[in-house]
Amino acid sequence: xxxxxxxxxxxxxxxxxxxxxxxxxxxxxxxxxxxxxxxxxxxxxxxxxxxxxxxxxxxxxxxxxxxxxxxxxxxxxxxxxxxx
Amino acid sequence: xxxxxxxxxxxxxxxxxxxxxxxxxxxxxxxxxxxxxxxxxxxxxxxxxxxxxxxxxxxxxxxxxxxxxxxxxxxxxxxxxxxxxxxxxxxxxxxxxxxxxxxxxxxxxxxxxxxxxxxxxxxxxxxxxxxxxxxxxxxxxxxxxxxxxxxxxxxxxxxxxxxxxxxxxxxxxxxxxxxxxxxxxxxxxxxxxxxxxxxxxxxxxxxxxxxxxxxxxxxxxxxxxxxxxxxxxxxxxxxxxxxxxxxxxxxxxxxxxxxxxxxxxxxxxxxxxxxxxxxxxxxxxxxxxxxxxxxxxxxxxxxxxxxxxxxxxxxxxxxxxxxxxxxxxxxxxxxxxxxxxxxxxxxxxxxxxxxxxxxxxxxxxxxxxxxxxxxxxxxxxxxxxxxxxxxxxxxxx
Numbered sequence: 389x390x391x392x393x394x395x396x397x398x399x400x401x402x403x404x405x406x407x408x409x410x411x412x413x414x415x416x417x418x419x420x421x422x423x424x425x426x427x428x429x430x431x432x433x434x435x436x437x438x439x440x441x442x443x444x445x446x447x448x449x450x451x452x453x454x455x456x457x458x459x460x461x462x463x464x465x466x467x468x469x470x471x472x
Numbered sequence: 473x474x475x476x477x478x479x480x481x482x483x484x485x486x487x488x489x490x491x492x493x494x495x496x497x498x499x500x501x502x503x504x505x506x507x508x509x510x511x512x513x514x515x516x517x518x519x520x521x522x523x524x525x526x527x528x529x530x531x532x533x534x535x536x537x538x539x540x541x542x543x544x545x546x547x548x549x550x551x552x553x554x555x556x557x558x559x560x561x562x563x564x565x566x567x568x569x570x571x572x573x574x575x576x577x578x579x580x581x582x583x584x585x586x587x588x589x590x591x592x593x594x595x596x597x598x599x600x601x602x603x604x605x606x607x608x609x610x611x612x613x614x615x616x617x618x619x620x621x622x623x624x625x626x627x628x629x630x631x632x633x634x635x636x637x638x639x640x641x642x643x644x645x646x647x648x649x650x651x652x653x654x655x656x657x658x659x660x661x662x663x664x665x666x667x668x669x670x671x672x673x674x675x676x677x678x679x680x681x682x683x684x685x686x687x688x689x690x691x692x693x694x695x696x697x698x699x700x701x702x703x704x705x706x707x708x709x710x711x712x713x714x715x716x717x718x719x720x721x722x723x724x725x726x727x728x729x730x731x732x733x734x735x736x737x738x739x740x741x742x743x744x745x746x747x748x749x750x751x752x753x754x755x756x757x758x759x760x761x762x763x764x765x766x767x768x769x770x771x772x773x774x775x776x777x778x779x780x781x782x783x784x785x786x787x788x789x790x791x792x793x794x795x796x797x798x799x800x801x802x803x804x805x806x807x808x809x810x811x812x813x814x815x816x817x818x819x820x821x822x823x824x825x826x827x828x829x830x831x832x833x834x835x836x837x838x839x840x841x842x843x844x845x846x847x848x849x850x851x852x853x854x855x856x857x858x859x860x861x862x863x864x865x866x867x868x869x
Contacts, residue, residue: 389488416829419657428532430586436663438818441582
């Protein structure tokens with residue numbers, strides 16, 4: 389059973405090798421450059437989050453607010469502090 | 473020489489015989505381990521890849537952005553602030569930004585519209601690198617826009633093949649030509665993005681000519697940053713300042729929360745799994761007890777038995793861990809993590825197909841291995857040792 393054991397081990401090592409080759413030789417520079425280009429042009433670096441329209445898309449610049457119900461005030465912890 | 477010795481080793485022969493002959497016994501443990509390791513590694517791969525990509529884009533971002541606030545909300549910023557900020561010593565590259573979300577009412581979807589100055593030399597150079605076929609002269613001769621992959625798909629599905637008609641807050645309509653699509657490799661940022669000339673963006677948002685969304689600028693000397701913030705607060709009383717270092721810190725923590733949530737789930741699952749394993753090996757009538765009893769009866773020492781159990785289970789641990797990590801790598805970096813990516817990028821608006829940049833944190837993988845291997849081996853070796861120290865006769869009963 390030593391032979392099949394070493395054959396399986398070899399197959400596993402081959403998989404690890406293939407993954408390593410992909411990791412070290414993958415072309416991540418192009419996509420990184422493109423992301424840097426687009427963020428340099430637009431000055432927006434937030435990920436394109438697929439969020440609902442009332443959730444912030446440009447992080448840190450937009451606040452959570454429901455435009456459909458602007459009269460509905462959002463609850464924050466201060467409301468609970470002054471509840472009484 | 474070593475190969476020959478290995479092939480003739482009785483211990484190795486017996487170990488491999490045990491592993492192959494008792495396949496059905498090990499396959500369950502391997503399968504559960506692979507699933508647990510796969511899920512956790514996949515989540516950690518996605519979070520570190522997103523973090524890495526977003527942090528790399530911060531290099532090109534301005535150090536500060538300021539906007540006007542009214543009643544705690546950001547409102548349009550006067551363009552004259554640009555000149556006022558320029559007067560502060562130590563400030564460079566002051567630029568206005570016009571951006572916002574355009575809500576497409578019929579389908580309740582939103583696009584991020586960004587207005588840029590196409591006549592700016594740096595912008596036009598970067599654009600040429602990004603969209604190679606773009607002819608700026610033709611583009612600027614008519615009212616056009618560049619759209620992200622997600623926007624293009626969405627508009628095409630709604631019969632806006634070449635043009636899209638925006639509705640302005642004044643109630644008028646603005647027909648804008650879809651000139652080019654932004655490259656798919658920029659989807660992480662640009663999927664729902666529309667880039668257009670700054671004046672056109674102002675018109676669509678109903679902004680005055682002397683208004684912008686916010687103003688960005690750089691302060692090359694880091695030591696001056698706090699000083700500049702004080703100056704800004706003295707200059708304007710209704711200002712909100714966002715610093716790049718705040719954003720950087722937030723990006724570092726952004727996906728740690730979701731990654732942490734999975735880590736807790738992992739800990740719960742692995743504890744349950746280890747308990748089950750421990751239970752299985754310490755059962756009174758288990759085959760394990762019998763096997764150890766026989767080995768002890770034919771003269772194996774406790775040390776030999778523990779050595780055998782250790783290597784047997786180490787093989788299972790290593791195989792499961794390597795398989796789990798390989799599967800997670802393939803799932804995230806080759807197949808772009810279908811389903812799981814939605815946890816990180818959301819699915820409430822336009823669907824986003826992001827190609828993740830391969831980023832593997834070896835330190836983190838090492839920690840996962842330790843958190844998995846040590847309890848696994850302990851859960852097997854402790855009951856095995858308990859059986860091995862009992863007299864063989866009792867163990868086989």
